[in-house]
Amino acid sequence: MSSIIDELGDTSTLQFQPKFFSVELHYVILSALCHSIHTCVFLAALYYIFNSSRDIRKSKRIIAACIVTFMWSAQTVVFVDHCKYMNDLFIIHGLSLESKLNYYFSNETSVAVALMTDDLLQGLNIVLADVILIWRCWILYGSSWKIVSALAACLILELVSASVLLVFDSKLESDFTREQVTWIFIYYSITVLTNCLCTFLIIYRIVRVSGLLASLRTYRGIIEMLIESALMYSISYTAFLVAFGYEFTSPEASPSYSLYPAILSNSITGIAPTLIIARVMAGKARPNDSWTRPSLPHMDSNMRSLRESLHFASVPDTGLSTTGGDVLEEGGVTSDHQGEPETTGAKGKEQP
Secondary structure (H helix, E strand, O other), X not given: OHHHHHHHOOHHHHHHHXXXXXXXXXXXXXXXXXXXXXXXXXXXXXXXXXXOOOOOOHHHHHHHHHHHXXXXXXXXXXXXXXXXXXXXXXXXXXOOHHHHHHHHHHOHHHHHHHHHHHHHHHHHHHHHHHHHHHHHHHHHOOOOHHHHHHHHHHHHHXXXXXXXXXXXXXXXXXXXXXXXXHHHHHHHHHHHHHHHHHHHHHHHHHHHHHOHHHHXXXXXXXXXXXXXXXXHHHHHHHHHHHHHHHHHHOOOOOOOOOHHHHHHHHHHHHHHHHHHHHHHHOOOOOOHHHHHOOOOHHHHHHHHHHHHHOOOOOXXXXXXXXXXXXXXXXXXXXXXXXXXXXXXXXXXXXXX
8 A cells, every 4th residue: 555655645635535435435325315216206207298188299298208218317327327436446446445546546537537428417407407497487477588588598608607617527637626616616606596596486476376375375385386496406406506615615624515415406407307397297287378367366365355244134024925826026015816806704605
């Protein structure tokens, strides 16, 4: 091990490596858990896409299936790539710490290529997820170009920053430069901005149409707000951005600060849009035209209060009966036997 220590030149770096390897192992274990959840959601989405009773064109079903399949496949490639790396590091070259370090430092180029591939697939998933959220805003706001234009501008900025990051990744450097860290922070800041705007606009529209109490007092309303707005998606990337900024600004920060939020955000990037598509294809979402109707919660509450305030007066007892052919009419009481001779006494004897 003395040779590797001489190459490193710093014992603090050598002390850091076992902790780094432990974090990498935990990363794969948590990734396996998150990917299994994504797989279950993906299979359920495929079932609802092709077995929904709704009258949906076959082309739309195929497009929806292609989107969820691509997002799941991209996550699968990233997961398998990390599993292969962990297999080489801990099983094939895991006999000692020295063999691990030799493998780690002798395969920096291949690791950089794998990271570039993973970043490209993750970036495509993020773009697809943002496009789906913008599409839901388009539907909820009745095809309003004002809403979509602002979100599309954020998406364009996101694509520009992602392109700059791909240029840095193409240099095949395993360590992050200061400029690269800055662009990573810019990229995820724009992503969080886009996600939070979409989430806020969708939640605001749901509350506007259904009412706040109606949206929160039922299980269906809460699920609608969580899934339609992709709230988990926005929260996960916000947490990752905070952890990433703290990790690269604090000298005492652990490398696992942003690693675990990154696992959750990467998986939720595929899970959240898949849930939205499954909900729409299964017919659990509101009809598209219902979002553009006038808001009725206030009218419903007014009608309910008016109905509760109405009291019908009881009919006074006049001693008259409607049985036996008597009919109540406006202006008094008339008899169905009017015009017939009156009879008294025994049956069959007429009054003179």
